[in-house]
Amino acid sequence: xxxxxxxSCGQCFRFSQDQxxxxxxxxxxxxxxxxxxxxxxxxxxxxDDPFWHHYFSFDRDYEAIESDLRGxxxxxxxxxxxxxxxxxxxxxxWETLGSFILSQNNNIKRIRGxxxxxxxxxxxPSAEEIVxxxxxxxxxxxxxxxxxxxxxxxxxxxxxxxLKALSTMSTEEARKALMxxxxxxxxxxxxxxxxxxxxxEVCPMDVWMKRVMEAWFNGESPSILGPYAGVAQQYLFHYAxxxxxx
DNA sequence: CCCCAGGGCAGGT
DNA sequence: ACCTGCCATGGG
Numbered sequence: 001x002x003x004x005x006x007x008s009c010g011q012c013f014r015f016s017q018d019q020x021x022x023x024x025x026x027x028x029x030x031x032x033x034x035x036x037x038x039x040x041x042x043x044x045x046x047x048d049d050p051f052w053h054h055y056f057s058f059d060r061d062y063e064a065i066e067s068d069l070r071g072x073x074x075x076x077x078x079x080x081x082x083x084x085x086x087x088x089x090x091x092x093x094w095e096t097l098g099s100f101i102l103s104q105n106n107n108i109k110r111i112r113g114x115x116x117x118x119x120x121x122x123x124x125p126s127a128e129e130i131v132x133x134x135x136x137x138x139x140x141x142x143x144x145x146x147x148x149x150x151x152x153x154x155x156x157x158x159x160x161x162x163l164k165a166l167s168t169m170s171t172e173e174a175r176k177a178l179m180x181x182x183x184x185x186x187x188x189x190x191x192x193x194x195x196x197x198x199x200x201e202v203c204p205m206d207v208w209m210k211r212v213m214e215a216w217f218n219g220e221s222p223s224i225l226g227p228y229a230g231v232a233q234q235y236l237f238h239y240a241x242x243x244x245x246x
Numbered sequence: 247c248c249c250c251a252g253g254g255c256a257g258g259t
Numbered sequence: 260a261c262c263t264g265c266c267a268t269g270g271g
Contacts, residue, residue, distance in 0.1 A: 010252060104253035110269060111252080143267030148254080185254045206252035237252075250271085259262075 001056060002084030003040045009238040010108050011089055011195045013099055013115045026123055027055055028092050033123025057087045057198075065200070065228050069235075072225070075216045076232055079239035086234050089195055093163040094156060095124040096196030097178070100188045101148050114142055127156035148183025155181050171199050194230040203229040211245055212236045 007015040007023055015025030015036065025036050034051050046052040053059065062085065069076060102118075103111050117140040118125060130137065130153035137146045155161045161181060166174040171193060178189035190204040203209070203222035213222060216236070225232040 100252075103251095105251060105266080106253085106268085107251040107270075109251090113269090141268065144265090145267080183254065187253055191252070204252070207250090208252070255265085257263085
């Protein structure tokens with residue numbers, strides 16, 4: 001795993017590197033959050049920790065996944081060579097959903113700031129907490145997204161959507177269920193499925209990935225990327241941003 | 247001043 | 260089913 005790329009490729013928003021080379025940040029919901037303080041060379045400790053083992057998806061067979069992605073497309077091989085191994089993180093589903101509700105029509109730098117203000121130095125607020133602190137939401141510069149986040153939180157808190165139940169559904173069913181939330185469309189649902197529910201076949205299509213498919217795949221559908229299209233997407237997304245694909 | 251950003255909704259055709 | 264304007268806000 002390349003720790004730096006994994007934590008800075010746009011699937012999570014709460015980690016940054018300090019001057020000593022350590023990666024710091026918080027994962028999980030307030031009350032059960034975990035604080036990270038680690039370096040690339042300390043990867044073994046992450047693998048041995050129960051929480052981070054799952055968070056960095058050491059419980060999945062990345063050898064098989066990478067081998068499936070190799071040799072399909074020249075540009076994908078090139079991206080994987082240039083980027084280093086990315087792990088798709090296994091994030092808390094509500095943290096993922098809430099964060100990506102804030103991501104719409106926005107840039108990663110500003111998303112990071114918004115999520116940080118929302119979390120106030122601790123774990124990501126639970127849906128219940130967000131419903132209770134409605135007025136606070138309007139004071140932290142979320143723009144038009146504050147009402148979407150509130151509605152999402154309300155749906156969870158009222159039990160209209162049971163995120164736990166999504167794991168027993170087919171990907172299509174889970175996607176439909178997520179999109180019943182006001183403010184959650186295909187892109188936000190897909191990010192939740194990939195980064196929060198481990199559905200590696202799901203390929204979120206943002207403005208960058210639309211450019212990628214147009215420029216490098218002759219406008220084809222992302223399904224040609226195969227059963228791990230979501231993993232491929234992460235390499236292509238990051239590589240396109242690296243070389244500033246227009 | 248302009249345009250863009252890990253989109254989605256509402257309204258029209 | 261597809262198209263367009265609009266939504267707040269900060270950075271380039």
